[in-house]
Amino acid sequence: RIVRVISQPRGNMLLVGVGGSGRQSLSRIAAWLCQLSTFQIEITKNYRTGEFKEDLKGLYHSTGVRDAPTSFLFNDTQIVEENFLEIISNVLSSGEIANLFKNEEFDEIRNTLMDVAKRYGVVPTPEAMYSFFIERVRSNLHIVLCMSPIGESFRVRLRQYPALINYMTIDWFMDWPKDALLEVANKFLLTVDMLDTITGEPREYDEKQYIGTTKQEVLQQSVAMIFATIHDSVSQYSRTMLLEMRRHNYVTPTNYLELVTGYKHEPDEPRV
Numbered sequence: 001r002i003v004r005v006i007s008q009p010r011g012n013m014l015l016v017g018v019g020g021s022g023r024q025s026l027s028r029i030a031a032w033l034c035q036l037s038t039f040q041i042e043i044t045k046n047y048r049t050g051e052f053k054e055d056l057k058g059l060y061h062s063t064g065v066r067d068a069p070t071s072f073l074f075n076d077t078q079i080v081e082e083n084f085l086e087i088i089s090n091v092l093s094s095g096e097i098a099n100l101f102k103n104e105e106f107d108e109i110r111n112t113l114m115d116v117a118k119r120y121g122v123v124p125t126p127e128a129m130y131s132f133f134i135e136r137v138r139s140n141l142h143i144v145l146c147m148s149p150i151g152e153s154f155r156v157r158l159r160q161y162p163a164l165i166n167y168m169t170i171d172w173f174m175d176w177p178k179d180a181l182l183e184v185a186n187k188f189l190l191t192v193d194m195l196d197t198i199t200g201e202p203r204e205y206d207e208k209q210y211i212g213t214t215k216q217e218v219l220q221q222s223v224a225m226i227f228a229t230i231h232d233s234v235s236q237y238s239r240t241m242l243l244e245m246r247r248h249n250y251v252t253p254t255n256y257l258e259l260v261t262g263y264k265h266e267p268d269e270p271r272v
Helices: 001-004 023-033 050-065 084-091 103-119 126-140 153-160 180-191 215-247 253-264
Strands: 014-016 035-038 070-073 141-147 167-173
Touching: 001 023, 001 141, 001 167, 023 035, 023 070, 023 103, 023 141, 035 050, 035 215, 050 070, 050 253, 084 126, 084 141, 084 215, 103 126, 126 141, 180 215, 180 253
Parallel strands: 014 141, 014 167, 035 070, 070 141
Antiparallel strands: none
């Protein structure tokens, strides 16, 4: 779905899900499939609106001058100031950011784009060149905004900045089904020697009960089922707790991956 949207001109995505649900990973993979470079800001201690605009200035130069298709991956945890969302909202609705370039900086951009603009029949006036530049930015730039539905700020921000809904395709990241949990666990356990024991003695195994399968396969599928059942049951009880006690408990795919990889990378610890 992400690939389908960002492969279109002015295709932008709003990915809604709790942290650890795979939003950023899938966005990077989708950008790679669409042959887009991924741009993401780096938050520092003193990062504010001025630094954010400087980063966007480089992004505009890349997409508008160098004509480089780019995916701008932005997470709600990077919203240091609410003004960040206002700027992104303006980019989505019009492509324009107030006072982004100084006069001499835009003159340099205009001179660089002069030959390209002539091929498209653009009149070399400042207004026409600015519009041509903004159109190139909007054609090459694809914003992927990752937001969490937890808390009141999500609803407030959507009401305050309607462009986040009007100019973006929304995709909700829900819980993984049990089949997916099983598949992931089996994939991770392929390289694990399930027959290895702490004492070094062979595991007990009923050959007649599992005809046509190896000991390794039986143990691998059994352990994978345990992982999937644990994660799925916690998700179900979390929903029950929300209904009965009005308390949230979020279980994410990252928690599941940590469970499986923890088992895989602890060969010296007791195993099932």
